[in-house]
Amino acid sequence: MSEKVLMKGNEAIAEAAVAAGCRHYFGYPITPQTEIPEYMSKRMPQIGGVFLQAESEISAINMVYGAAGAGARVMTSSSSPGISLKQEGISYIAGAELPCLIVNIMRGGPGLGGIQPAQGDYFQATKGGGHGDYRNIVLAPNSVQEMVDYTILGFDLAEKYRNPVMLLGDGVLGQMMEPVEIKEISSTPTEKPWAATGMRGRGKPNIINSLFLKANELEDHNIRLQKKYALIQENEMRWEEICTEDAELIVVAYGITARIAQSAIDKARGEGKKVGLLRPISLWPFPEPPFARLAKTAKAFLTVELSAGQMIEDVRLATRDAKPVHFYGRTGGMIMTPIEIYQEISKILESKEGK
Amino acid sequence: MAEVLFSRPKALADMPTHYCPGCHHGIIHRLIAEVIDELDIQEKAIGVAPVGCAVLAYDYFNCDMLEAAHGRAPAVATGVKRVHPDASVFTYQGDGDLAAIGCAEIVHAAARGEKIVTVFVNNAIYGMTGGQMAPTTLVGQVTSTSPYGRKEEVAGMPIRVSEMLATLDGPAFIARVAVNNPANMNKAKAAIKKAFELQLGGHGFCLVEVLSICPTNWGKTPVEAVKWMEEKMMPHYPLGVFKDVQGVGK
Secondary structure (H helix, E strand, O other): OOOEEEEEHHHHHHHHHHHOOEEEEEOOOOOOOHHHHHHHHHHHHHOEEEEEEEOOHHHHHHHHHHHHHOOEEEEEEHHHHHHHHHHHHHHHHHHOOOOOOEEEEEOOOOOOOOOOOOOOHHHHHHHOOOOOOOOOOOOOOOOOHHHHHHHHHHHHHHHOOEEEEEEEEEEHHHEEEEEEEEOOOOOOOOOOOOOOOOOOOOOOOOEEEEOOOOHHHHHHHHHHHHHHHHHHHOOOOOOEEEEOOOOOEEOOOOHHHHHHHHHHHHHHHHOOOOEEEEEEEEEEEHHHHHHHHHHOOOOOEEEEEEOOOHHHHHHHHHHHHHHHHHHOOOOOOOOOOEEEEHHHHHHHHHHOOOO | OOOOOOOOOEEEOOOOOOOOOOOOHHHHHHHHHHHHHHOOOOOHHEEEEEEHHHHHHHHHHHOOOEOOOOOOOHHHHHHHHHOOOOOOOEEEHHHHHHHHHHHHHHHHHHHHOOOOEEEEOOOOOOOOOEEEEOOOOOOOOEEEOOOOOOOOOHHHHOOHHHHOOOOOOOOOOHHHHHHOOOHHHHHHHHHHHHHHHHHOOOOOOOEEEEEEHHHHOOOOOOOHHHHHHHHHHHHHHHOOEEEEOOOOOO
8 A cells, every 4th residue: 555545543553564564463352442453354364464363462462472482573452451461471572572562542441441542551551561670662653644654663663672662542543534654665574583483403492581580690681671771762762843942831742632732732822822742752762852952941841641640750750840840631531622721721821930 | 332222302401400309390391302303393393381390491492492471371382383383382381370370371272273282281289389279289188378188168179171171172182191100101202292293284282281290399209299199190180082183082
């Protein structure tokens, strides 16, 4: 495909994965991401790929562990409660340094929560999620086109760093339709001399493992992982800025919330209010440089999330609390309107600190 | 000229194991390695190690290996096999790993007829963590979490994994063997070999359950432990073939 077509976010992710050379998908049905396994169940047999509906999210992520360990470009997808079930496997994947793409189309929580869109899994995605010191690379698209682009980028980053990558979307992005272009990709398969493929003349076994019983060896492993994470922080911070140069107030939002905030900012700008948008695209590594810079020029920040306030902690860290960081959020699957954000913007700008 | 009559199989790494004195894991490892040698599949064998006493099996087999999370070996092996359908993929699992925390994974791998071999070592106890009750612990058996003996009204009855899985349509071969004497060792090896041969022939899921002793956690000498296995375990876990796609009954 290389012309624009109208696609649902979830289906666009699946087709982008196919375009990226992914031929192994393991998953389990859960709303609001079920179109991904449904699409894969139809698509994979057409191209000689593997679609397997696992008996649980736990099995699905362990099948991903096996396939990634065996050298395949592999993915799974789920929604919030299902992603919780995958955390053990994600920790093992991070520990064994296996590349894979994990898609989380977030819904409201905690517990069984609901099936409406939310962004309440930010902590889980960016701070680890499972046990131990590890990081996922977390990419947050804000359109169906970006779901395509970051699915493809996600596979590349996963293999470049031998690290799990999470594509963090939400129920709106998963379910909405937009025109997208999925370009033909000339993808060269990454060499994986470490993979468990059978020795096949290699002369020595490859072992996929995250166990280090000797404390000093496990510490060495952790130090090596931390070095890798530092390299990822150096190379892979991504963000977008709109109208931030002269902005007195910086609205910080990711994913679908950034699209809603954009409408609010457009309205405020129309009235001469100096407001800008800073949109983190990589949630880990969190894009710190623009925050340090804008903390010098802006008077305040407003973090907007479909949660009770999670990314705001990273905003406060990245700005070193140099300026007030306000918060506006909705939870449970309720989605704020542009007017709600506009009202928050006006309130802050009219308050003492905004002046 | 001296003739070599007995040597280490190529598929077994040349290193001492961490297993306790009298433990059967070493014998079972060796039988698998002999089968890998005899079928000449070392170059395409991929093993999946469990969590439990055999957690370090990846160091002992001289072939590509993956270490799985507790109970998840059949799911990991599924991922491997779906990537390399021509590989000889096997899991090596104990009773806590397979029959407790990994029950869903083994049942569904079997139900799918996943083309893998599972060697299931049943010693009726959790060895690695120091002798706790397993799903296969016998009624009355004392363990560190059943100090008054396993009671049916509290913990239910021990699971017969081979019989349970044999009710499914997916498996190609399911057998229970033991390595308590040379004759049974030969039968155990024949069953493991058959399982790998069936996989080579494109057949589905194969499981060989191997009754094994745990002298350390049973609190017995190896000789006493073998006797206990024969007198207590074998009546509850009868040896035999429970499923054979080639139609040879038990």
